[in-house]
Amino acid sequence: MIWPTAELHIHIEGTVESPFLVAAARRNGIALPTYDPAELSARYVFADLQSFLDVHYSNLTVLRTERDFHDLALGYLERSAAGGVRRAEFFFDPQTHINNGVDLAVVFAGLTSAVQEARETVGISADILLSFLRDLGPDAAEETFRAALPFRDQFIGVALDSTEIGYPPSLFEKVYAMAAAEGLHRVAHAGEEGGPEYVWEALDLLGVERVDHGNRALEDPALVERLRAERIPLTVCPLSNVALRTAPPALKDHPLRRMLDEGLLVTISSDDPAYFGGYVDDNFAAIEREMGLTSVELATLAANSFVASFISDEQRAGYL
Numbered sequence: 001m002i003w004p005t006a007e008l009h010i011h012i013e014g015t016v017e018s019p020f021l022v023a024a025a026r027r028n029g030i031a032l033p034t035y036d037p038a039e040l041s042a043r044y045v046f047a048d049l050q051s052f053l054d055v056h057y058s059n060l061t062v063l064r065t066e067r068d069f070h071d072l073a074l075g076y077l078e079r080s081a082a083g084g085v086r087r088a089e090f091f092f093d094p095q096t097h098i099n100n101g102v103d104l105a106v107v108f109a110g111l112t113s114a115v116q117e118a119r120e121t122v123g124i125s126a127d128i129l130l131s132f133l134r135d136l137g138p139d140a141a142e143e144t145f146r147a148a149l150p151f152r153d154q155f156i157g158v159a160l161d162s163t164e165i166g167y168p169p170s171l172f173e174k175v176y177a178m179a180a181a182e183g184l185h186r187v188a189h190a191g192e193e194g195g196p197e198y199v200w201e202a203l204d205l206l207g208v209e210r211v212d213h214g215n216r217a218l219e220d221p222a223l224v225e226r227l228r229a230e231r232i233p234l235t236v237c238p239l240s241n242v243a244l245r246t247a248p249p250a251l252k253d254h255p256l257r258r259m260l261d262e263g264l265l266v267t268i269s270s271d272d273p274a275y276f277g278g279y280v281d282d283n284f285a286a287i288e289r290e291m292g293l294t295s296v297e298l299a300t301l302a303a304n305s306f307v308a309s310f311i312s313d314e315q316r317a318g319y320l
Ligand code: HPA
Pocket: 011, 014, 049, 161, 162, 163, 189, 192, 240, 271, 272
């Protein structure tokens, strides 16, 4: 069954399917290791987060024009709407594109026009989260944030992604304070590869409203208690975790089971569906099949996603 859901942990750049990648590369005259989409996809076997990021960033040099960003986001919104997604809050990585020589105005124009078009054509509600690349450090994040301020009305919050270990949330306290002062929402990847202390820092120092992944929070009972007591959502990405080996190879052993048993506010997302074996409906199908979740548990996960989303209470009431 297709569950109506909100997708809250999705990198728009991670929706770049191989046929799209090849078409954009040809259009923009960018070299790829192969122009056979199947051959490209066959290379998507990863040892860890970094080995994925290396391929991911290398592929993203194909994105150059407003049309590229528009078509990428529209493709994702249409595909996910067909899979039950009614609301999407997607990340984009401005630094990747700026460093590839693309104007931020071009990126925003493409993404924002796709959000508007998809609302009209497939009825999906979507908003944009601006994500900082943690491995580029805090000064670059602050500079990026200042560069994005002229587009303040085109994104609803900030996020933190890329290489986790060695780049703790504490480095980004200042830029998150700047975002808070602008009235922006705040989320961060934490506890994907980094330990529970990364999750504590995201909560205490960055003031995040949701934790992206959060799997390793389970190692710290006091942290589990905090997440439960404050109803802090975790955006969990089961197929991603298996693909990047941040969870055991068999989904039946995924920490989602324990998160549910601990009474945490867990949601399901796809992360980078072009690389990890599917969209949010594919994640739901996989956890149903492999983990034997009951329909009550699956319905809870779907409902949690609307509870955790940054929509108005009025809009939320319409979904729940
Ligand atoms: N983790 C960190 N950074 C990322 C990810 C992820 O899963 N996907 C794209 N950038």
